[in-house]
Amino acid sequence: MKKDVQISVRTLVEYVYRSGSIDSRFRSQATLLDGTRIHQKIQKTYQEGDQKEVYLRIEIPFEDLSFIIDGRCDGLLFKKGEVIIDEIKSFSQPLHLLNGEGYPVHWAQAKMYAYIYSKGHQLPEINVQLTYVHVESGEKKYIKKTFPFEELEQFVFDCLKGYAPYARLQLQHREKRNASCKELSFPFPTYREGQRKLAGAVYKTISEGKNLFAKAPTGIGKTISTLFPAVKAMVEGHLNRVFYLTAKTITRTTAEDAFARMRTSGLCLKTVTITAKDKMCFKEETICQKEHCEFADGYYDRINAAILDILANEQGMTRAVIETYSRKHKVCPFEFSIDLANAVDAIICDYNYIFDLQVSLKQLFEEQKKSTALLIDESHNLVDRGREMFSAFINKEMFLQLKKDYKGVNKDIYETASKLNSWFISIKKEHANQNEFSIRKLDENLHLHLVQFLDAAEDLLKNGASNHLLEAYFKVNNFLKIADLLDEHYMIYGEKQKTDLIVKLFCMDPSKLLKQMGKGYRSKVFFSATLSPLTYYQDILGGQEEDYFLSIPSPFKKEQVDILIKQVSTRYRDRERTKEPLVKMLQSFIKTRQPGNYLIFFPSHQYLRSVYEEFKLADPETNTLLQEAGMSEEEREAFLAAFTPNQKETLLGFAVLGGIFSEGVDLIGDRLNGVVVVGVGLPQVCFERNLIKDHFNTQGKNGYDYAYVYPGMNKVLQAGGRLIRSEEDHGTIVLADDRFLHSKYQNLLPHEWREYTII
Structure with missing residues (x-):
């Protein structure tokens, strides 16, 4: 029995006929839109009786395979008894540079459609036309050939011969994969408490094509508990591909390790990790x-x-x-x-390959979304990442510099940069007494000047130009793309920075766009130890009423962790006054404990350094490490490597809350004996956070909680979660702030943290 290979015309011919070099030289960002526009423009010129976007399908036996090939040809034209297959291609270079015969991959696509049509209609020959259209001028070039059916059939079988080795390799692998998925057992002797529940919920979610928001405690083994059921879902045909999405490199390694462990238990599954x-x-x-x-x-x-x-x-x-x-x-x-x-069967990569408008792989995977699941690790990070991905800004200094650079060099760039610089000056004057201010809407002049700038820059960039101009081009292009998305979830604001003025399109609520970018996938599983409160994350991450929720209590015993609360104010206005009692508390704390390793987290670098210096003056003997801003990968690794087990002397690591050492770091067993969290983690009061607060207040929600409390407490929970990673771990968590005794913050603490001692 022949094995079926389902494939689109374009995928088949691009695999066999692609050739040449990667060339990332400047290309107009409008190319894709131009391509669609040009197709539609040409198709409007078709005569009555001609057809556009014609769906064609054929099944072709080839050796041990049966190819099911389909696609839509751009045009099917009927002229004087002739049948013409029309393939339209937009071309950004001048048409005189086009190879006289056109590109082989374009001919291959058109000839494949010609074969399918002529086979179905028993035509002895058929005409094939490539219609090249210059994206800017609209100039057209037609290249037309007539092909006998026998020649097309030989071409098609040569094409299938070129693709068959890859198809066989994939089919053989798919059989092995499915058999191994069926036989695969959970790759640990037993489930940890809560793991089976999480795995079951993920499997049910995928099998029913739903979404899940899961809060599962640190140390439970969330990675294997989400990947294992996703792999098992492949057996039933629910899934063909999995994306494991992360925000940090270290969690990508955890996913790689989980797949490696399943392979030692017999799994045959191919994975790729995408690195920047x-x-x-x-x-x-x-x-x-x-x-x-x-x-x-x-x-x-x-x-x-x-x-x-x-x-x-x-x-x-x-x-x-x-x-x-x-x-x-x-x-x-x-x-x-x-x-x-x-x-491959699974892709491990950053969030942006799915959710970012600029770099997502959405075109690549459009056909396969229905059989693809997204496993979104540490989903709490997607909130601010979403805001970042869907926001854009331009600034005055950029255009002032371009004005200087191109004076007497390029009239068009100089004039458009001058107009934009003048626009910024007028906004500055309008808000002379404000450093930060809202802008009701983008005026038409700004939009016009930005479009003129793009046109002028494109002409120059085609022949190579400065990186500064290229950077400005992409920044403006992104700004205009985001401008098209402006709605009630956005605020436009200006911010003065010394002599510069920034105008930003700020996405206050990323839920709508996250939902849009995740649309079409079979299932999305959002999971984190700190997805609390779940209703907030469902709202802000674009969840729906029919989504599933799961909250798993910690499997670890209360006796494994001592919770201490220090009644001290770490509010900004009190920090200088309470610095000394905080240092004394740290000294007292380590004196009453066995020598070991401790991490102390602060809400800002400035506060961190201030207390660190005070501590070193009071206690120069204790070994300390300090997280510096912008540490290299080697410096980070050296910082963590110092946390060795069985310490004879105490080591204190001073780090930033919400930074690189407060998430995704595994210091198992005796490598970490205690964590001190200074403050409730509230983000610094700023214009953007207040915009978020006001936005959600107008929606009848608690804007202060959305902008400050929930993001802040998430950092606290992540930092505290570094401590207990397994059933054998023991240690102490000190929460240094009197607000931890208030009900608002108490209700956001895990249940196992609510039995505490006040120090």
């Missing part, structure tokens, strides 16, 4: 052009062999594995990882 381009690039400077990079030069000529090689020999395609095969086949490691994402 700048981190993966083999060159000193990331310039993706064949003249600058041998890994970009001829990339598409070698990529299929590289993909076949790595898929035949590897299952866990981590950064190190991808780099090894990239060097072997001389292909760009970042682009290699993106291409592999289409071929």
